[in-house]
Amino acid sequence: MTHDALPVARPAARTLRAGTPEPARRGHLAFGDPEGAPDRIEVTSRWLERDGRPWFPVTGEIHYSRIPRERWSEVLGHAAAGGLTSVATYVFWQAHEPVPGAFRWDDNLDLRAFVGLAARHGLEVVARIGPWAHGEARYGGFPDWLVESGVGTRTNDPAYLERVRLLYAQIAAQLEGLTHADGGPVVGVQIENELYDQPEHLATLREIAEGLGLHVPLWTATGWGGAQVPDTLLPVYSAYAEGFWEESETQWAPFAAFHFRYSDVRDDLTVGADLREALDGIVLDPEAVPLKDDSALPFAMCELGGGMHVAYHRRPLVTARDVDAVGLAKIGSGSIWQGYYMYAGGTQRVGALGTEQESHATGYPNDVPSLTYDFNAPIGEHAQVRPHHHLLRRRHLWLHEDGHRLATMAPVVGGGSDDPAELRWAVRTDGRSGYLFLTTYQPVQRPLPAQPDVQVTVAFDDDEVTVPTVPVDLPAGLTTVWPLRYPLADGLVLRSATAEVLTSIADDAGDLVVLAAAEGVPVELVVEGRVPVGGAGRVTTSSVSDDEATVIELTAEPGPACVVELPGVRVIVLDRASANRLYRLDVAGRERLVLSDAPVYAEDGGLVLHTEEASCTVALLPAPAYLTAEGAEVAAGVDDGPWRRWALVVPAAGSRTIAAGLVPEAPAPPEPVRGGPMDRLSAPTDFSGAAQVVADVPAEALAGVDRALLRIRWSGDVGRAFVGDRFVSDHFWHGRAWDVDLTPYAADVVEHGVRLDLLPWRAATGVWVDPSVRGVPDVVVIDAVEVVRVARVVLSPGRAAPGTRRRT
The missing domain is CATH 3.20.20.80 (Glycosidases)
Structure with missing residues (x-):
């Protein structure tokens, strides 16, 4: 079955017994x-x-x-x-x-x-x-x-x-x-x-x-x-x-x-x-x-x-x-x-x-x-x-x-044979609570269809939970897990949610639980019993009895400021992009949530970022009063719901194109050879007839930065990179860019440049690459050669007067 002939999903009643393991x-x-x-x-x-x-x-x-x-x-x-x-x-x-x-x-x-x-x-x-x-x-x-x-x-x-x-x-x-x-x-x-x-x-x-x-x-x-x-x-x-x-x-x-x-x-x-x-x-x-x-x-x-x-x-x-x-x-x-x-x-x-x-x-x-x-x-x-x-x-x-609760939960498969039209779902359960797993995802070679009118009933030892209360359509390409009877706070249970559990934390205003919306699925929160709801949530009508549960829909789009107020706890519902930026790190002596555009980790009470971009933002919860930065300019913090957000300017980071649009000729590429115990295609060893390109890298592109990468966006067969006579990197082209770390050889790179020996793609050789990148011409094509400057930024809380801008 090809990816342009998707199977048709078949709606069905879905009920599963989830007893005590x-x-x-x-x-x-x-x-x-x-x-x-x-x-x-x-x-x-x-x-x-x-x-x-x-x-x-x-x-x-x-x-x-x-x-x-x-x-x-x-x-x-x-x-x-x-x-x-x-x-x-x-x-x-x-x-x-x-x-x-x-x-x-x-x-x-x-x-x-x-x-x-x-x-x-x-x-x-x-x-x-x-x-x-x-x-x-x-x-x-x-x-x-x-x-x-x-x-x-x-x-x-x-x-x-x-x-x-x-x-x-x-x-x-x-x-x-x-x-x-x-x-x-x-x-x-x-x-x-x-x-x-x-x-x-x-x-x-x-x-x-x-x-x-x-x-x-x-x-x-x-x-x-x-x-x-x-x-x-x-x-x-x-x-x-x-x-x-x-x-x-x-x-x-x-x-x-x-x-x-x-x-x-x-x-x-x-x-x-x-x-x-x-x-x-x-x-x-x-x-x-x-x-x-x-x-x-x-x-x-x-x-x-x-x-x-x-x-x-x-x-x-x-x-x-x-x-x-x-x-x-x-x-x-x-x-x-x-x-x-x-x-x-x-x-x-x-x-x-x-x-x-x-x-x-x-x-x-x-x-x-x-x-x-x-x-x-x-x-x-x-x-x-x-x-x-x-x-x-x-x-x-x-x-x-x-994880301490999930580990004790046994799996029960509800559906998901090799029939791509069948909804794939499972539950992990301890007999009274659990998690519902759902997927419509498979790679492009064999994609799965969307699933219409999805609703699942899970029968625990003491009760049944139906999620969602109204059937929803699951888009193709989704993989998610939803909580069932999840303890939000003392005496408050999240009966079900069409959103994922991420983490929890406390700030000066009390406890926070963070969920993430499933892409393409409306967020529904169902809390056991009748409870008041505020913030970005409102009670909606449902087939569920008001005495049995409170059904909540959002009044704001999921995101960092989407906060639903419940008795004893607030629930933040993040959108997908924000959830992918979320960290939980030890900053200034306490656990904090961090939303960062750039990769970040904790070290010595502060944060270390590595970024290829000249600007980024960082938000913390609970937030310190202010941050200072080494390696960046940081503006005064701005409150954003329960978060405080800082904008960073990173002068050292960024990319510079040094060559583009090249089609160098390989005068005599070697003939294909097979070898090994299973007679498979062997990697070429003769590069005497390869195309040669020398990338000249100016000294200023390498100076004053934590790391400099040469990023080659190309198509071909095999590439090798040399600095002088030193073999420093190789790449079997497969559709992704080729990165070469120039930092260890910076002085020699400035003197000699980087020589690329490149062999052309030849479809007739029979090398397998992903269908999404096939069809490239039987030559070497260099779309771009860039120097990517990766800067290191250290953020420290509370070491300067609020509002101070500092560049180090």
């Missing part, structure tokens, strides 16, 4: 802290607990060894502001022991320093200690010397285990005193990665690590692909919207549609199937995969696709809305731990033998870029903040607010 089983799993431990972490059959309270962690993958050490704090700051509670990170063996016995933990290999810095940003850590990692690294992160030694890797071969003990001893030493048992930030360890048929080996690896002093409450292993995970490790799962590892003839990855629906099935047998076959010789028969006792284990995610990498033969264009929709679908399906791969991109390492990416040359089925590992993650390779950072932050604000 089975009690959680305890004491049967080999994870968690011992009884009596401080801040005890416990793993039940249905959720995680912390100090006796249900806990819903949010983890994002960030590879310290692929990010310049001077950028660690910025990336971790944005990750914390994005609502992560922890970061996961691979410990790549090849980076740390390039020569047998000569371990390195210096510069951006300093694992201990990275963990400590994460803790300073309020983040905990899950260490993915291998020994085999994958991560699109050469030999899965194994050192070349280990591969060449002939030992039986990824098995209990004694010679291999001897080398593993040396590695694990080094890691344990790096993490000494930093584990949860010692009051530190390391709460979990993942053993190996994507190992499907060696459960005894996985169990042995945990025994070795613990024997060397590494003690954590959470021990995990990847569980997808029918993996045989021993009962000493918690299986964790993946969900991607697309995959570069599919064939170039595949128009949409066959596993993708499943991840946009609600389901009680956790596993996916197709993700990474090419690697299983190529490296391990395993071809799974879905009928032969052993069943897992999922009722004994909570549903935890570790690799929700935060974006998607590209290979030479196949280059997906995963969007921010794809990422958000998959993540919310997994919460609706019962996830109790959201983990993203990747959350921040990076750059492939260069070792003594060259770049360390996976490739046909090292036996992999895919050629990936030599340097860039951007992954189109929420935070990019050069700390660019992407739209899905904001979409995911909305979900994480909600999990921070109500």
